[in-house]
Amino acid sequence: MLKAVFFDIDDTLYDTSGFARLARKAALNVMIDAGLPLSREEAYRLLREIIAEKGSNYDKHFNVLTERVLGEEKPLLIALGMITYHNVKFALLRPFPNTISTLIHLKGKGYRLGAISNGITIKQWEKLIRLGIHHFFDEVVTSEEVNSEKPDIEIFREALRRMGCRPERSVMVGNKFTEDILGAINAGMSAILVNSELSDDERDRIKREGLDVTVVQEIGEIREIL
Structure with a gap:
């Protein structure tokens, strides 16, 4: 689970x-x-x-x-x-229409929530605060503080360490196939691609390698998966 x-x-x-x-x-x-x-x-x-x-x-x-x-x-x-x-x-600056309801749903289900971002720590926190969603997150891990950028597995490993969670019990949600999806899968996690269209090569790779990734069109669909 x-x-x-x-x-x-x-x-x-x-x-x-x-x-x-x-x-x-x-x-x-x-x-x-x-x-x-x-x-x-x-x-x-x-x-x-x-x-x-x-x-x-x-x-x-x-x-x-x-x-x-x-x-x-x-x-x-x-x-x-x-x-x-x-x-x-x-x-x-506004969250996507279903962002807040999705975060509420996940918290209600007992999930711990984290953010993994390539960016400057203060700027990423500022975004979450201005969006009014910072309080949903147990951990926010940035490339600046870890000195590692997605898709490098080290930033994912650090996020997992901070959350005290094994990779096989974690999922990464992101919009970039290489940085978010492949990075997470290489770290042993499953992944959900959102707000992005896969190329034919990416679809072929998912099928060929049996990658553990689910594709959704918008963030609200996550509530039907998790």
């Missing part, structure tokens, strides 16, 4: 990609209105390139943007972009 359910955070518990895209575009619009000499399409393309280069956890994307466009950092434009981005992000 399962004892623990672990969740990825971004794009599993809430729509990270959707709100981030809207917040970034709103920030760029303000920066352009204040003098950034780019079209909206050019600005968004360049910002995406910078994010891909520096990583999503880098906190100076707008600094790099102004430096590349204008040859130097522009504090006013940077501040306008950052404030707009955070204001829009916090206004839009």
Whole structure:
């Protein structure tokens, strides 16, 4: 019988990609209105390139943007972009419709709940707090504190250790096939893929290797499985 359910955070518990895209575009619009000499399409393309280069956890994307466009950092434009981005992000930050009811269901069934995330510890806790769901989780394990990123099995092993749970009695819920699903399976856990479409190669691999993974379209379906 399962004892623990672990969740990825971004794009599993809430729509990270959707709100981030809207917040970034709103920030760029303000920066352009204040003098950034780019079209909206050019600005968004360049910002995406910078994010891909520096990583999503880098906190100076707008600094790099102004430096590349204008040859130097522009504090006013940077501040306008950052404030707009955070204001829009916090206004839009909501869990997926069935996230809270699913967490309540699992707690009611006696499961221990954990989160395993590639990210900065404080930022991941901040997301859970702003989403209003931090109190559901017994443990939150991040790549920053473990010095190991999914799909490396070490971050899963550390999460299991903290929860005092054997891998065969645990399941990982996530939206990324390689990072969340294969990482968990390699650590001896079962897995549930949510909010993601499998490629033909991934489906063939699941069948060929007999991987212990269940695919659902949205998080609420987990209540019918666990």
